Amino acid sequence: MSISKAITTIDQLIEELNNVINKEEYKKLVMRLDIDLEEYQPYMHFSDVKYTRNCISRTKEYELLLLCWQEDQETPIHCHNNEECWVYVVQGEFDEKRYVDNSKNPNGIKLEAQIELEKDGVSYMNDDMGYHKLTNIYKGRTMSLHLYMNPIDECKVFNEEDGEFEVKKLAYHSYEGRLLERV
Numbered sequence: 421m422s423i424s425k426a427i428t429t430i431d432q433l434i435e436e437l438n439n440v441i442n443k444e445e446y447k448k449l450v451m452r453l454d455i456d457l458e459e460y461q462p463y464m465h466f467s468d469v470k471y472t473r474n475c476i477s478r479t480k481e482y483e484l485l486l487l488c489w490q491e492d493q494e495t496p497i498h499c500h501n502n503e504e505c506w507v508y509v510v511q512g513e514f515d516e517k518r519y520v521d522n523s524k525n526p527n528g529i530k531l532e533a534q535i536e537l538e539k540d541g542v543s544y545m546n547d548d549m550g551y552h553k554l555t556n557i558y559k560g561r562t563m564s565l566h567l568y569m570n571p572i573d574e575c576k577v578f579n580e581e582d583g584e585f586e587v588k589k590l591a592y593h594s595y596e597g598r599l600l601e602r603v
Contacts, residue, residue, distance in 0.1 A: 426454040434477045443504060446569060450506045450542055462597035464488055466561060472593035483571040489562045494555035497578035499547050504569035507543040512562025516543055520550040527583040
């Protein structure tokens with residue numbers, strides 16, 4: 421049995437992602453990550469308003485994002501537009517809540533699981549499993565690496581005020597290290 425070599429640079433990760441031929445290989449890549457914090461520097465862009473989505477690499481087969489979070493920032497409850505999603509905790513700690521459809525609940529969804537993710541932790545999600553929400557619970561800045569098996573340009577997010585899902589177009593804060601203009 422051969423032991424796969426650790427992935428220690430962003431360039432190495434992108435090179436290997438460009439050679440992936442099936443879903444199982446994505447999972448194996450994520451489990452081999454051992455990238456120093458300095459490697460993420462060009463993609464580390466934070467905002468006091470909300471977490472940022474920083475695209476490291478995007479092809480028609482995958483999308484690799486570094487999400488940067490200030491303390492207490494969180495995603496809404498959301499789907500993944502029928503794509504596979506792996507989350508790797510680069511720095512900090514997250515609370516992940518998973519939800520399923522539930523017609524008996526007035527909101528139409530029900531909390532099914534709550535998971536705490538720590539540094540180097542990995543989570544996997546797809547729409548067959550339901551929806552999820554991530555919250556930075558670390559006392560300070562955190563970062564998470566997100567790998568989608570195909571790019572996601574929009575998804576359904578749950579509006580907790582009216583108890584309904586709505587479609588949201590997704591945007592990047594930066595692309596390949598360059599800050600994008602905010603509209």
